[in-house]
Amino acid sequence: MSVPATHNRTAAWKDSDGRHHLHPFTDTKALASEGGSRIIVKAEGNHLTDSDGRQVLDAMAGLWCVNVGYGRRELAEAAYSQMLELPYYNSFFKTATPPSIELAEKLAAITPAGLNHVFYGSSGSEANDTIVRMVRHYWQIKGQPERTVFISREHAYHGSTMASASLGGQAAMHGQGHLPLPGFEHVMPPYWFDYGGDLSPEAFGLKAAQAVEDRILEIGPEKVAAFIGEPIQGAGGVIIPPNSYWPAIQTICDKYGILLIADEVITGFGRTGHWFACEHFGIKPDIMTLAKGITSGYLPLSAVMVGERVAETLIEQGGEFFHGYTYSGHPACCAVALANIALLEREGLVERVRDETGPYLAARLQDIAEHPLVGEVRSLGLIAAVELSADKASRAHFEPLGRAGTICRDHCLAQDVVMRAVRDAVIISPPLTFGKPEIDCCIEVLGRALDATAKDLGVQL
Numbered sequence: 001m002s003v004p005a006t007h008n009r010t011a012a013w014k015d016s017d018g019r020h021h022l023h024p025f026t027d028t029k030a031l032a033s034e035g036g037s038r039i040i041v042k043a044e045g046n047h048l049t050d051s052d053g054r055q056v057l058d059a060m061a062g063l064w065c066v067n068v069g070y071g072r073r074e075l076a077e078a079a080y081s082q083m084l085e086l087p088y089y090n091s092f093f094k095t096a097t098p099p100s101i102e103l104a105e106k107l108a109a110i111t112p113a114g115l116n117h118v119f120y121g122s123s124g125s126e127a128n129d130t131i132v133r134m135v136r137h138y139w140q141i142k143g144q145p146e147r148t149v150f151i152s153r154e155h156a157y158h159g160s161t162m163a164s165a166s167l168g169g170q171a172a173m174h175g176q177g178h179l180p181l182p183g184f185e186h187v188m189p190p191y192w193f194d195y196g197g198d199l200s201p202e203a204f205g206l207k208a209a210q211a212v213e214d215r216i217l218e219i220g221p222e223k224v225a226a227f228i229g230e231p232i233q234g235a236g237g238v239i240i241p242p243n244s245y246w247p248a249i250q251t252i253c254d255k256y257g258i259l260l261i262a263d264e265v266i267t268g269f270g271r272t273g274h275w276f277a278c279e280h281f282g283i284k285p286d287i288m289t290l291a292k293g294i295t296s297g298y299l300p301l302s303a304v305m306v307g308e309r310v311a312e313t314l315i316e317q318g319g320e321f322f323h324g325y326t327y328s329g330h331p332a333c334c335a336v337a338l339a340n341i342a343l344l345e346r347e348g349l350v351e352r353v354r355d356e357t358g359p360y361l362a363a364r365l366q367d368i369a370e371h372p373l374v375g376e377v378r379s380l381g382l383i384a385a386v387e388l389s390a391d392k393a394s395r396a397h398f399e400p401l402g403r404a405g406t407i408c409r410d411h412c413l414a415q416d417v418v419m420r421a422v423r424d425a426v427i428i429s430p431p432l433t434f435g436k437p438e439i440d441c442c443i444e445v446l447g448r449a450l451d452a453t454a455k456d457l458g459v460q461l
Contacts, residue, residue: 264290
């Protein structure tokens, strides 16, 4: 869809962007060869507008984060009012601000029971970096300083700092910067489509959990500090674990006294039809990572939710924790987070995803599940993946891995719908304000993109 162009500065912006701006997770040379960046100048509701006046349906909620959609005056006004009242003050010098206090109280109220303490940062990466230091400090206080090892999963994404990238299991990231750092281990993910073989999903879930226990025993339980996992591995390809997986993980962590960390950066604040995905899977974490949807991306903010087991030790025995950030508990960011949570509550967006749009997306995905290119569709709430496969029966990948998914994603973009490709899975994770018409649009566009992809790959339909 097109609307009148707002200005004719596109070429100048593209040129300046190419000369000065190094983008994250981008091959800058390849971007230049493709004509440079698309310049986004405006957003409203569930749509973006580029500098040529073209409207785009955002089925990725920005970067998994714009839960309440774009153009929400309540959030802009919350930031404006707070900046006039108190634009900034730090949390270092025995001080706090009303928004940081009120948000901490609210987060303790809405997160799973027992997570009553908050440490603020500006991003999920910062939060997970904080967790590494906090957990190792905790075990040192407990008289077990040898407990330093973190266990994570392949395809996990926990951030881009040196520590958080080490927590993650992204092979491409580990290939740069001599990562992972020592003390980080990775095991099989609960990814039935890729790893399940002839096992049922439930049997495979137990096998994937057993891989965690096997690694604990290999390392030595006395050396393992924590297990960290996203309830659903988002950037890893929307890997939704079998129902047997998380209960087994909980049992294993309890058995060896290992801290359980739930990274809810993507899944938090309504994405799955629950306030937090831990509620769906029955996870009882010691620590939880929050970011993205906490402000719907309107301002940068993250929070580490700390359970009583860890917090009591840190508070009563830990003394000063030599860690923090200039913007920890930034008052404007916290004010926006409070307004964002109030909006989610007032409009019943979490319940809407659970009862209406989540089930509707799952049903509509079945309409394309039989397409010759589709090996599996999977979803929970408003997060979904359409896994492409060269053979449905064997779940074989196209070669080279990632080409088919990228082609399909590009056909979606050409139809002005933003989706994402992870390997050969096409990902949908839209604003929670998506309705049935927007879901219908995504499925129709994806159906046409699958047909076009099949033609490009030489697959007969």
